[in-house]
């Protein structure tokens with residue numbers, strides 16, 4: 001029987017895409033044992049924005065969240081998303097930080113690490129991949145899918161081969177904007193399958209409504225693993241629904257490994273939380289709909305709404321059409337970076353400024369750093385005009401940017417001192433210094449309170 005594997009995203013990407021990663025651990029604690037038994041190949045539950053949201057909004061230690069999930073989910077692999085040399089953020093960290101971070105992820109319970117780089121510059125993923133393999137994790141090399149004149153089958157195959165050469169166990173096509181068509185999925189999966197001897201995984205979003213078709217055609221082309229979200233947290237900016245794909249693929253004779261009764265139970269469990277999110281306004285029905293604008297402008301839905309917000313704030317919404325025409329020009333000047341965070345914001349801000357202030361009259365620091373090479377190698381050629389404007393002042397970086405960075409772990413350890421109680425704490429501090437420090441202080445205060453109550457309770461009992 002043909003096999004197809006499922007990765008459930010409700011704890012990470014669905015959570016991130018629909019409710020800005022605000023699902024507290026306690027909301028899903030009660031369903032973990034069922035998720036563990038449902039037959040998923042993996043549960044995506046960490047990385048991406050979870051780390052940030054835990055510290056910033058949920059007053060949770062992200063490492064502790066992972067350990068708690070791991071304590072229950074002993075039968076299903078736990079998966080995370082890692083942004084290569086940027087780890088979970090948008091700047092490059094030195095190698096010592098990347099190595100320790102990856103090692104600690106695995107020690108705390110991660111089995112599968114999906115690694116990507118926003119520019120598909122595989123050099124930025126090497127340290128993380130090596131560290132993950134050394135720690136015994138399974139590594140998925142993810143290719144950011146985008147549409148541009150220079151992104152074709154050959155370019156995606158080239159990235160897949162580079163990942164294969166680094167020893168990853170599978171290749172993932174990551175369509176973060178949900179703009180990959182069924183036809184493109186079929187052709188891309190087929191081309192990668194022919195070029196590298198590795199399983200191909202497809203990650204997409206339902207944003208534009210292509211999701212189900214894209215997954216199905218990918219599977220037809222030989223993709224053996226897909227990302228889906230339990231139905232009440234699926235659709236819109238989230239993933240296509242788990243139960244629907246399970247139903248369809250069974251009919252085609254695939255062994256999905258999933259237990260339909262348990263899927264029902266999982267969905268029922270999350271339904272009440274979904275209702276609550278709708279009531280609180282945490283879940284906006286708009287993000288659950290189908291938005292086809294991204295197909296016309298070929299930019300992610302989130303980027304479009306950012307542009308509208310920016311222009312509204314500047315009282316220049318009437319220039320939206322001009323900005324939408326300028327976006328592809330800026331992108332071309334930058335060598336067609338995939339429009340993934342932070343590149344989508346950088347391109348959007350620059351395009352807006354070009355329209356409102358004149359072309360490149362103002363150039364953002366981020367764009368300057370990009371042109372210098374701080375983010376890695378541009379996929380295509382950066383325009384000579386832009387290079388001239390930026391590189392007159394600054395020298396280009398030819399090497400991997402992280403090679404220029406000083407080790408940071410020991411320095412951070414000294415800086416944070418006894419407030420950090422473990423390597424994990426030090427890493428939280430490196431990733432989000434202020435947030436982590438506040439969290440550590442809060443944790444200490446909470447302990448002190450608990451301690452006082454305990455003393456009082458014991459006193460009363462005696």
Ligand code: CO
Pocket residue numbers: 013175176203204205
């Ligand atoms: Co995603």
